[in-house]
Amino acid sequence: MGETKDGSGRRIGRRSLIVGGAAAVLGTGAVLARDELSRLWYRVPGVDKPRVKGAVDYRGARWVAASPANFRWADRPDDYPIEMVVVHVTQGSFDSAVKVFQDPEHGAASHYVVGQDGRVAQMIRELDVAYHAGNRDFNERSIGIEHAGFVDRPQDFTDAMYAASARLTAGICRRYDIPVDREHIIGHVEVPGTDHTDPGPHWDWERYLGLVRRARTAARA
Numbered sequence: 001m002g003e004t005k006d007g008s009g010r011r012i013g014r015r016s017l018i019v020g021g022a023a024a025v026l027g028t029g030a031v032l033a034r035d036e037l038s039r040l041w042y043r044v045p046g047v048d049k050p051r052v053k054g055a056v057d058y059r060g061a062r063w064v065a066a067s068p069a070n071f072r073w074a075d076r077p078d079d080y081p082i083e084m085v086v087v088h089v090t091q092g093s094f095d096s097a098v099k100v101f102q103d104p105e106h107g108a109a110s111h112y113v114v115g116q117d118g119r120v121a122q123m124i125r126e127l128d129v130a131y132h133a134g135n136r137d138f139n140e141r142s143i144g145i146e147h148a149g150f151v152d153r154p155q156d157f158t159d160a161m162y163a164a165s166a167r168l169t170a171g172i173c174r175r176y177d178i179p180v181d182r183e184h185i186i187g188h189v190e191v192p193g194t195d196h197t198d199p200g201p202h203w204d205w206e207r208y209l210g211l212v213r214r215a216r217t218a219a220r221a
């Protein structure tokens with residue numbers, strides 16, 4: 001999944017339908033409104049794009065659905081470009097992160113959770129906007145990855161976790177043509193307005209970016 005974007009043909013069809021319908025109402029001015037409409041069309045009732053239940057964007061992930069209260073349906077990268085990956089640390093276990101993201105009261109969730117043993121759960125599709133960065137603009141343009149553990153426990157960031165997360169991020173960067181650098185792969189702490197400190201001082205950025213670059217090159221070969 002993901003690479004081929006299932007149902008993309010149908011998606012374009014539906015969008016043309018909406019834009020076409022609006023054009024009939026608005027007349028020539030609709031050309032100017034087209035860009036705005038492309039951002040709004042998915043909010044029109046009944047045009048939600050068809051989705052395959054349990055489908056994942058990253059082959060190595062197991063699907064565990066987050067509560068719909070913790071994200072917003074969208075149609076990225078068509079309505080919003082995906083330009084960044086935001087790295088988080090959960091301040092808890094893999095299981096506790098999965099559990100709270102399933103809780104509608106929590107109000108936040110990330111697209112992925114990576115465990116210390118390298119397991120990956122996808123909880124929100126990449127096309128949707130997850131509430132993970134605490135900043136609407138950044139949420140709309142990013143994919144959030146949670147890592148199980150605590151910011152003050154360097155031993156939580158295992159080799160298996162780095163390797164699995166790097167493969168995941170390499171795939172995201174490939175899918176959306178995101179440069180592998182610190183401008184585009186950032187920590188939650190770097191999101192404007194946040195009071196979160198994750199992933200913290202023990203997250204090895206140099207190592208992580210090296211692994212992402214290697215995984216990207218390997219996939220290209």
Ligand SMILES: [Zn+2]
Nearest residue numbers: 088188196198
């Ligand atoms: Zn965070």
